[in-house]
Amino acid sequence: MSIFKINEELPIKTYIINRAKLVAYANASGDQNPIHQDEAFAKSVGLENVIAHGMYTMGLVGQYVGRMAGSSAKVKEFSARFTKPVMVPADVDVQLVVSAKVIELTDEIARLEITATCGGVKVLGMAKAVILL
Amino acid sequence: MLNPDLVGRTFEGATSTTITAEAIAAFASALDEPETQLTPPTFAITISLAQSQSLLVDSGLNWNRVVHGDQRFVINNPLIAGAQIKCNSTIESARVVAGNEIVTVRSDLIENNEVAVSSWSTLVFRA
Numbered sequence: 001m002s003i004f005k006i007n008e009e010l011p012i013k014t015y016i017i018n019r020a021k022l023v024a025y026a027n028a029s030g031d032q033n034p035i036h037q038d039e040a041f042a043k044s045v046g047l048e049n050v051i052a053h054g055m056y057t058m059g060l061v062g063q064y065v066g067r068m069a070g071s072s073a074k075v076k077e078f079s080a081r082f083t084k085p086v087m088v089p090a091d092v093d094v095q096l097v098v099s100a101k102v103i104e105l106t107d108e109i110a111r112l113e114i115t116a117t118c119g120g121v122k123v124l125g126m127a128k129a130v131i132l133l
Numbered sequence: 134m135l136n137p138d139l140v141g142r143t144f145e146g147a148t149s150t151t152i153t154a155e156a157i158a159a160f161a162s163a164l165d166e167p168e169t170q171l172t173p174p175t176f177a178i179t180i181s182l183a184q185s186q187s188l189l190v191d192s193g194l195n196w197n198r199v200v201h202g203d204q205r206f207v208i209n210n211p212l213i214a215g216a217q218i219k220c221n222s223t224i225e226s227a228r229v230v231a232g233n234e235i236v237t238v239r240s241d242l243i244e245n246n247e248v249a250v251s252s253w254s255t256l257v258f259r260a
Contacts, residue, residue: 079205
């Protein structure tokens, strides 16, 4: 029997994003684009401030999905659209709030519809995952 | 603008990459993941995005103008430490909308002649 119920709202988890974490992600992922680290550079290309890598935000959501699945090895599909940049000012801990709903359930899989917000604003669109039960 | 003849073409990765336990642990730690032995669901991006970048820059696109539009992963077999991965990238589509060039690249991460993970990245090159 599944641990999930159809239309179930899964627990909310909050992640902290700050400049130090963006540097750690840049080093771990190899994506050293300066718009994610250097405020002067970010502003020089028309951004309001340093922005988080879209893949960092999606990666944190992936951590959430793996945790809900019981193991990251159970995540079979994962997709998202980057609809709003996550601004990360210096010396600020930005909160990324993640939640999900079970929108499809079979004997083998659960499909989740995920919501990710910063300051009440959705930062990902069409975020979905398929996890093995 | 991207040469339309490139759409549909697959570029085979020249070399294979060996996934290390250290790379997995660093990536997992950066994502607040306490279990640092398993690859996070988005780990394939560490291989696929670099290859997409070199492919598209070689094709004349300006990486300084790029914004990630959307991203999808299909994970057939989670990547593990020690796996030798070859990455084949296919430019699936390219179109221009309001002067922005929108390119979708599919990257197949191949382990032992089987696709372990497919990654689709839609990249927007701003006008």
